[in-house]
Amino acid sequence: MADTTFGPGADQRLTLADTRESYLAMTRRKRMYGGILLVLFIALMASGWSVSEERNAGGFVNGVPQLFDFPAEVFSEAWRDRANLPGIFWEHVPALIETVNIAAVATLLGALMAMSLSLLATRGLARWPRLVGLFRRTMDGLRAVPEIVIALVLIYVLGGGPVPAVIAIALHTGGALGKLFSEVAENADLKPVEGLASVGANWSQRMWLGVIPQVAPNWLSYALLRFEINVRASAILGFVGEGGIGHDLKLAMQWGQGRYDNVVAIFALLFITIVIIDQVSDHYRNKLVKGT
Amino acid sequence: MTASVPAVATPSPSLADTVISTFARRRRIAIGIPLVILAYLTYAAISFDIGGLIKRASFENASILLSDFWSHKTHVTRDNRTDTVVVAIEGESKGTYPDGMLPDWVTIAGGVTTIDLGTGHVVTYDDAGARFVVPSYGTIDIREVNGKPVMTAPEPIPDWISVAENKVSVTTDAGRFNYSRSKVETFKYQAGWELWFFTLDSPFYGKGVGELLSLATFGDRVDPARTNIGYMVSEFWTNKMWRHGDVAWAIFETILMAFLGTTAAALVAFPLGFLAARNFMPLGSMRFAVRRLFDFVRGVDGLIWTVILARAFGPGPMTGAIAIAITDVGSFGKMFSEALENIDEKQVEGVQSTGANSLQRARFGVLPQVTPVLLSQVLYYLESNTRSATVIGAIVGGGIGLLLTQAIITQKDWEEVAYYMLLIVLMVMLMDSLSGWLRRKLIKGE
Numbered sequence: 001m002a003d004t005t006f007g008p009g010a011d012q013r014l015t016l017a018d019t020r021e022s023y024l025a026m027t028r029r030k031r032m033y034g035g036i037l038l039v040l041f042i043a044l045m046a047s048g049w050s051v052s053e054e055r056n057a058g059g060f061v062n063g064v065p066q067l068f069d070f071p072a073e074v075f076s077e078a079w080r081d082r083a084n085l086p087g088i089f090w091e092h093v094p095a096l097i098e099t100v101n102i103a104a105v106a107t108l109l110g111a112l113m114a115m116s117l118s119l120l121a122t123r124g125l126a127r128w129p130r131l132v133g134l135f136r137r138t139m140d141g142l143r144a145v146p147e148i149v150i151a152l153v154l155i156y157v158l159g160g161g162p163v164p165a166v167i168a169i170a171l172h173t174g175g176a177l178g179k180l181f182s183e184v185a186e187n188a189d190l191k192p193v194e195g196l197a198s199v200g201a202n203w204s205q206r207m208w209l210g211v212i213p214q215v216a217p218n219w220l221s222y223a224l225l226r227f228e229i230n231v232r233a234s235a236i237l238g239f240v241g242e243g244g245i246g247h248d249l250k251l252a253m254q255w256g257q258g259r260y261d262n263v264v265a266i267f268a269l270l271f272i273t274i275v276i277i278d279q280v281s282d283h284y285r286n287k288l289v290k291g292t
Numbered sequence: 293m294t295a296s297v298p299a300v301a302t303p304s305p306s307l308a309d310t311v312i313s314t315f316a317r318r319r320r321i322a323i324g325i326p327l328v329i330l331a332y333l334t335y336a337a338i339s340f341d342i343g344g345l346i347k348r349a350s351f352e353n354a355s356i357l358l359s360d361f362w363s364h365k366t367h368v369t370r371d372n373r374t375d376t377v378v379v380a381i382e383g384e385s386k387g388t389y390p391d392g393m394l395p396d397w398v399t400i401a402g403g404v405t406t407i408d409l410g411t412g413h414v415v416t417y418d419d420a421g422a423r424f425v426v427p428s429y430g431t432i433d434i435r436e437v438n439g440k441p442v443m444t445a446p447e448p449i450p451d452w453i454s455v456a457e458n459k460v461s462v463t464t465d466a467g468r469f470n471y472s473r474s475k476v477e478t479f480k481y482q483a484g485w486e487l488w489f490f491t492l493d494s495p496f497y498g499k500g501v502g503e504l505l506s507l508a509t510f511g512d513r514v515d516p517a518r519t520n521i522g523y524m525v526s527e528f529w530t531n532k533m534w535r536h537g538d539v540a541w542a543i544f545e546t547i548l549m550a551f552l553g554t555t556a557a558a559l560v561a562f563p564l565g566f567l568a569a570r571n572f573m574p575l576g577s578m579r580f581a582v583r584r585l586f587d588f589v590r591g592v593d594g595l596i597w598t599v600i601l602a603r604a605f606g607p608g609p610m611t612g613a614i615a616i617a618i619t620d621v622g623s624f625g626k627m628f629s630e631a632l633e634n635i636d637e638k639q640v641e642g643v644q645s646t647g648a649n650s651l652q653r654a655r656f657g658v659l660p661q662v663t664p665v666l667l668s669q670v671l672y673y674l675e676s677n678t679r680s681a682t683v684i685g686a687i688v689g690g691g692i693g694l695l696l697t698q699a700i701i702t703q704k705d706w707e708e709v710a711y712y713m714l715l716i717v718l719m720v721m722l723m724d725s726l727s728g729w730l731r732r733k734l735i736k737g738e
Contacts, residue, residue: 041555048552049610055545055690056608063605070603105336108329142721146679146694148686149713150699155358159348162340223326234593240686240697246595253599267596275591 077257078264088265092248096269098162099244100277102237103230106166108175110230111223114139117174117202118181119207125185125193127203139182142175149231151241160242168237169230177226184218217288224281224288231277235270245270323397335527359705364486365467368478370417377405379415381486382705383394389492397480407478409466421474423464424469427627434460434471435682441471485707487533487703494527534711539695543719546691553616558670561621565628566654567605572632582625590622592595594680596689597632606696607689615684616677625668632658634731664735671727671734682716692716 078085082259120126121135146170154164192210201209238246245266252262318424366484370376379398381387394400397408398627405417412427421435430446432453443460445453454461462469468479490497495514496504507514508521529537566572568582598615605611640657648656692712699708 038597045552048548049613052545052548052552052609052613057606057689058604058608060605060610066604067601070600088514101336101339105333108333140721140724141717144717144724145713146682146716146720148683149696149716152697153357153709153713156703157350157354158345159350161345161348163342163345169504232593232595235593236683236687239595239599240683249595250600267592270325270596271591272653274593275587278587278591281360 003026028250045083060142062289073257074260077260081261084261085265088262089269090106092245092262092266092269095248096273099234099246099275100231101237102162102165102169102234103227103243106169106234107173107223107227108176109166109232110168110226111177113170113174113221114181115219117178119211121178122182122185124190125188125207125211136182139175139178142171143179144175145172147172147237148240155241165234165237165241165243167289169233172233173226173230181215181219184215184222188214221285221288224285225250225259228274228278228281231274314376328474329733357706357709359481360632361710362481363481364707365479366395366486368405368415368480370476372473372475380709381492381533384533386491387487393492407480409464409478409480409582411466414463415467415469417476422469422471426462426464432462439473441473443471443689478542485534485711487531489531490524490527491532495659496524496527534708538716539692539712540694542685542690542692543715545692546681547678547719547723549609549612549616549681549691550674552613553681554618554620554677555618556613556672558622558666560617561624561628564621564625565632568625568629568634569632571635571637572654579675583629586622586625586629588622589618590626594619594684595687598639598684609685611688612681612684615688616680620673620677625734627669628662628666631662631669635661642660666730668735671731675720675723675727678720692719 006175058066060207091116098217117135117139120128121132121139123129126132126135147165149168150171151168154167154200158164173225186210192214193206196206196210234244235246235249238244238248249266249270252259255262306670358399359610364382367378367380369378369380369383371378377400378390379394389395397410399406403419407415407417409415412425416423416425421433421441426432429450432443432445434441434443436442440458441460443453452463458473460687467481468477470477485487487497496507499507502572504524508524511520513519518732564582568579568586573579575584589602594615597618598612599616601615605614607723635658639661640653643653681691682693682696685691686697687693688698692715696709696712696716699705699712
């Protein structure tokens with residue numbers, strides 16, 4: 001305080017002690033809020049777990065010792081019949097390829113859909129600026145519907161097979177990637193687009209030659225990440241619906257004892273595939289985003 | 293850049309060659325990539341048997357599905373042996389009209405049942421058989437001769453009437469009609485989801501909004517033991533057709549699975565993330581072990597965890613929550629350790645210069661930096677796990693996923709499927725905006 005003549009009287013003026021006092025009070029208040037939030041959070045967690053345990057068929061305490069019973073049973077049986085394993089591996093490879101194909105086709109179709117949707121939904125690039133909101137809501141809607149809902153309904157209409165899963169995953173991918181794509185496209189440099197416009201390029205030429213080359217590395221990286229996610233989704237959809245390695249796993253599980261060598265083979269195939277795909281995609285994503 | 297060398301009128305041949313060859317390569321890629329994609333899609337189309345699929349696809353199922361999404365049908369069935377007439381919504385016992393109660397378009401008088409399907413379509417059941425009056429066509433008359441239905445209708449018989457030896461079926465826009473030896477059935481389609489609020493046995497069925505309001509506020513008690521509004525809520529909550537109470541619990545269970553799974557995963561992954569970060573864990577072997585653990589947990593995948601856990605803990609929401617938690621520990625651990633490796637060391641050094649020990653350094657130097665990043669990832673996963681919880685619920689038998697798969701497996705209650713789908717989409721959108729709101733509130737700080 002430079003000017004002491006005007007300002008509050010000496011008794012009301014803030015001294016160093018007051019500042020310290022108010023700082024400590026603020027810290028105390030923050031701590032109290034933090035504490036209240038923590039207590040609330042712990043209460044929520046505790047009551048949540050107890051409710052969910054109550055509604056579970058088996059309790060947690062009884063379940064924990066059994067946690068390794070099933071894997072142990074499965075693996076011991078598989079170990080007994082280990083001579084069969086290589087043959088079983090080959091038996092399930094076509095189903096595994098189908099699962100990966102479902103994911104790949106769905107990612108491809110979803111990414112193509114996301115490409116056009118995201119460009120139409122990005123301000124500054126949209127073909128019809130008035131419809132940006134509409135396309136955004138479309139993407140939100142596509143993202144919100146879980147794959148299983150579409151897949152199960154389509155199985156009823158189209159019959160079994162991989163196509164319902166492809167359509168379901170592709171629609172979800174279109175929405176999810178569309179949002180990410182559009183965030184990337186928002187940051188694209190508009191100069192090439194203007195340059196192309198000045199030589200009379202139409203909208204699709206402007207996008208194809210002006211925007212896509214800029215955003216391609218980031219888009220590809222997101223698409224690869226999505227492919228990883230979709231391989232998992234495709235396996236799960238196979239378990240709930242039809243097609244691919246998930247379906248084989250369900251059949252083997254339903255058979256139970258005597259087919260556990262199949263279960264182990266499928267677990268191993270799925271595990272190896274997912275790890276390989278994760279590693280490869282991780283490598284290429286690093287390369288794409290950080291530059292070669 | 294040719295502009296920087298103005299003295300040269302034409303670029304040197306080598307430069308021109310390079311440019312031309314680059315262009316040619318680019319052009320080959322630009323044509324090649326779509327060709328490769330197209331070839332792959334063709335291969336996929338063949339291996340997925342698209343041709344067979346189109347043959348197998350049932351568009352009749354699709355139209356049933358679509359019509360059930362927005363309408364319901366009421367069955368008017370006469371058992372030809374006992375001569376009893378039953379009126380039931382969707383043909384279900386839960387939707388059967390009790391004795392003495394009929395929809396206003398059905399009249400039963402002296403053994404003659406008259407069903408008015410609207411727009412002049414009238415079906416009559418009587419002792420001799422049944423008649424269906426279709427405007428602009430004529431009367432389809434069915435009589436029982438020697439125990440078999442014999443139809444008389446204006447010739448030529450159109451293709452919406454199908455006649456077999458023991459069965460006559462008529463499909464019109466107003467409704468469907470089937471006559472077989474054992475029974476006659478008429479289906480009337482009406483818009484809306486019937487009995488959504490109150491079932492037929494409820495005293496509040498068929499009352500308008502105004503009537504219900506006046507009952508709820510100052511009307512006489514329908515059941516002297518309790519207030520009307522409480523009675524109404526309980527009738528709605530225990531609605532046998534739509535089971536609102538069970539559905540609400542299922543939604544709650546699904547959200548609970550996602551919440552518990554995500555938070556538990558974050559709590560477990562947080563300390564593990566420190567063990568896997570280069571700047572906090574000097575011991576390389578420990579780092580390697582923790583990172584491989586994350587990879588393993590992620591690689592085993594939610595599906596396998598769910599299957600294993602369902603064996604140990606039985607079906608239910610806890611199993612789903614643990615499955616989500618285990619799968620996400622891998623993802624969170626990886627992301628947390630990356631976030632921890634990317635922190636600004638200056639703040640940690642600043643705290644260290646005041647003589648802070650390692651725990652204090654972590655609390656005041658590291659935590660404030662990483663909290664927003666971690667929190668935003670956790671909130672993003674909370675939303676995405678709500679969707680996963682729907683699928684996992686279908687496998688472990690809990691939540692709305694179970695209800696949905698059950699409703700689909702019966703292949704009958706499509707209006708319930710539509711209802712659950714709508715609720716799932718609303719639930720995911722709600723969690724989406726909730727997580728977005730929390731992210732803004734907690735991270736950008738308001």
